[in-house]
Amino acid sequence: MTNYNKYEIPDTRTIKDALSALNDIGHAAQTLFVVNDKNQMVGTLTDGDIRRSLVAGNPINAPISSVMHTDFQFITQTNWNVQHLKSMKKQNILFIPILDDNHHIVGVCNLMKYKNMLPIDAVLMAGGKGERLRPLTEKIPKPLLPIGNKAIIDYNIDNLIYYGLKHITVTVNYLKEQIEEHFSDERNGIKIQCAREPRFLGTIGALRFVKKFDNDTILVMNSDLFTNIDLEDFYLHFIETGADMSAAAIPYSISIPYGIFNVMEDTITGLTEKPTYNYYANAGIYLVKREVLALIPEDTFFNATDLIELLIARHKKVVRFPLHGYWIDIGTKDEYAKAQDIAKHL
Numbered sequence: 477m478t479n480y481n482k483y484e485i486p487d488t489r490t491i492k493d494a495l496s497a498l499n500d501i502g503h504a505a506q507t508l509f510v511v512n513d514k515n516q517m518v519g520t521l522t523d524g525d526i527r528r529s530l531v532a533g534n535p536i537n538a539p540i541s542s543v544m545h546t547d548f549q550f551i552t553q554t555n556w557n558v559q560h561l562k563s564m565k566k567q568n569i570l571f572i573p574i575l576d577d578n579h580h581i582v583g584v585c586n587l588m589k590y591k592n593m594l595p596i597d598a599v600l601m602a603g604g605k606g607e608r609l610r611p612l613t614e615k616i617p618k619p620l621l622p623i624g625n626k627a628i629i630d631y632n633i634d635n636l637i638y639y640g641l642k643h644i645t646v647t648v649n650y651l652k653e654q655i656e657e658h659f660s661d662e663r664n665g666i667k668i669q670c671a672r673e674p675r676f677l678g679t680i681g682a683l684r685f686v687k688k689f690d691n692d693t694i695l696v697m698n699s700d701l702f703t704n705i706d707l708e709d710f711y712l713h714f715i716e717t718g719a720d721m722s723a724a725a726i727p728y729s730i731s732i733p734y735g736i737f738n739v740m741e742d743t744i745t746g747l748t749e750k751p752t753y754n755y756y757a758n759a760g761i762y763l764v765k766r767e768v769l770a771l772i773p774e775d776t777f778f779n780a781t782d783l784i785e786l787l788i789a790r791h792k793k794v795v796r797f798p799l800h801g802y803w804i805d806i807g808t809k810d811e812y813a814k815a816q817d818i819a820k821h822l
Contacts, residue, residue, distance in 0.1 A: 483509050484581065487518055487541045491526055494540050498523050507571045509581055510544045516579040519544030550575050553582060558712060561585065561592050585640075592708045593640030596763070597691045599683055600632060602699035603649030603673045608808050617651040619699040620658060621812070624819035627658070628806060629699045636695075637664050639707040643690045646699065647682035649673040674775075679760070681778035689766050696780065698760040702815040703803040705761060713797050714763045720792040721784065722763045724799045725756035759799050768792075 485497050485508045498506055510519040521544045529543040530536065549564055550573045551557065564572060565587045574583040585593050606618030613621070619629035629646070636644055648655045648670050659668040673682040680696060693711065705724060714722045731752045738746040762780055771786055772778055787794050804815045 483507065483584065484511050485509070485521070485540065487512050487539070487544070489540055490537045491529060491534070491540055491543065492536045494521055494526060495523075495536075498526075508540075509573050510540060511581070515581075517548075517550070517573055517575060517581050518579075519546045520548040520573075521545070548573075551585065552577070556593075556595050558592055558594060558708065558715075561587065562708060562712075565592070590640045591638050594707060594711050595691045596639075596641055596693045596695050596707075596711060597643040597689045597766075598636050598641050598645070598695040598697070599671075599686055600629065600644070600646045600697055600699040601679060601682060602629060602646050602655055603652075603676065603682060604700070605650045606700070606807075609806075609812060612809075612812075615651075617648075617654055618806070619646075620654060621806075623702065623812075623815050624822070628702065628815075629655075629658075631702060632697065632699060633663060633668065635704070635707070637666060641695075641707075642666055645669040645671050645686050647671045647673050647685065649676060649682075676777070677775070678777045678779040678782070680762075680772060680780040680783055681776060683769055683772055684774050689769075692766045694764050694766055694769065696762045696764065698805070700806045701760060701803065702806055702818070703759070703761070703799070704801040705759075705799050705803070706801070710761075710763060710797050714795075717795045718793060719763075719795040720765050720768055721787055721794045722797050723780075723784065723794070724759040724761035725796040726759050726799055726803050728755045728757040729753065730755070756796055756798070759803055760805060761799070763797075 482501060485494060487510045494508055497508055506523045508521045509517055510521055512518050521540055525543055525545065534543065549569050551560065552575050554577060570587040572585040572587065573581050574585055576582050602617065602619040604618065606613035609618055620627045623631065633644065644666065646655060646659060646668060652672060656670045659670060671682065671685045671687070673685060683696065693714065710724065729752055731750070733750055736748045736751055737744050738748065768787065771783065784794055802818060804811050806812050806815055
C-alpha cells in the first residue's frame with residue numbers, strides 16, 4: 477500500500493488549491509481524495525475533472541466540492557475483495573482508497589505499481605544444500621546463485637511483491653548467514669523475514685519455525701524455482717474451489733513411439749498406436765489455509781506431499797492449479813543454464 481497522506485485534500489479547498497496539490501504529487505496517479513471536517517472521504521478529484529470544470533467556465537476559486545466525484549470506487553479493510561480489484565484494474569481504475577468502517581482513509585492500493593493486493597502470507601523454502609549443482613553451491617547457497625543480474629530467489633521475491641504480498645518469510649539452513657545478510661535491507665518497503673531451520677525438515681516441515689502469520693491463506697514455495705506463475709489466478713482459483721490446499725501443477729506429456737498392447741493376462745485385447753499420456757507434475761508451489769498448518773508435526777521431517785496425503789486421508793479438499801507460462805526447478809546445471817537463457821529475454 478502507498479502512503480496516502482499527500483493525496484488527501486479538505487472539501488473546503490478551492491480548485492486552485494487542488495491544482496497545486498496535484499502538481500506536488502508529480503506522478504501519473506494525478507488523483508486527490510477529498511475529505512470532510514470529520515476526515516471522512518467524500519469524493520475524488522483528478523486533473524481531468526479540473527480541466528473539464530475550467531473549460532465549462534467554473535472559476536478557479538470555486539470550492540472543489542462543486543466538481544468532485546461523490547460516486548467513487550473504494551475498498552475496505554473488512555471486505556477485501558481480490559476479484560473486485562482485478563475488475564477495477566480492467567476498467568483502468570488504478571489508484572484506489574482503502575477505507576475503514578467509518579470511511580476514514582487508511583491506505584491506498586496502487587495498481588499502477590502492483591498487479592493486485594493479495595491477502596496472502598508467503599514462505600519460501602531456502603534451506604537445501606543444492607548438491608546437484610556443486611561445485612557452484614559449495615560456498616554459495618543455491619537461492620543466491622545469479623540468473624542474469626540478480627539472485628534466483630529475488631525473482632520470486634519480486635514476483636510476490638508485484639502481487640501485493642507484504643508478509644514474506646524465507647526459511648534458511650545451509651549457509652544461512654549469507655541469505656540472512658542478503659535480506660538485511662528492506663525490499664520496496666517490505667522487510668523479508670528469515671526463519672532458521674535447526675535441521676533439514678523436508679519441503680514443508682520448517683513452517684513450524686515461522687513465528688507469525690497475518691493472513692488466513694499461506695503460499696509455500698521452493699525458493700529456487702524460476703517461474704512466472706500468475707498468483708492472482710492461483711489465489712482466486714483456491715478461493716473459488718473452497719479448497720484446504722492447492723498445488724500448482726505443470727502439464728507433462730509422455731509420448732511412446734511404439735504400438736502398445738492392451739492385455740489381460742496373456743491375451744491381447746487391443747492395441748494403441750504410439751499413444752501420448754498426459755499428466756500433471758508437482759510444481760512445488762502451494763496455497764494452504766492457515767488452519768491446515770497445525771497438522772505439520774513439530775521437529776519432524778515432513779514434505780509437502782506428506783501434507784497432501786494427510787489431508788486426503790482426512791477427506792479434506794485438495795485441488796490442482798494448472799500452471800501456464802514458464803517453470804524451471806533449478807536442480808541441475810542444465811536447468812540452471814536454461815533459466816539463464818530465459819532471463820536474457822525478460
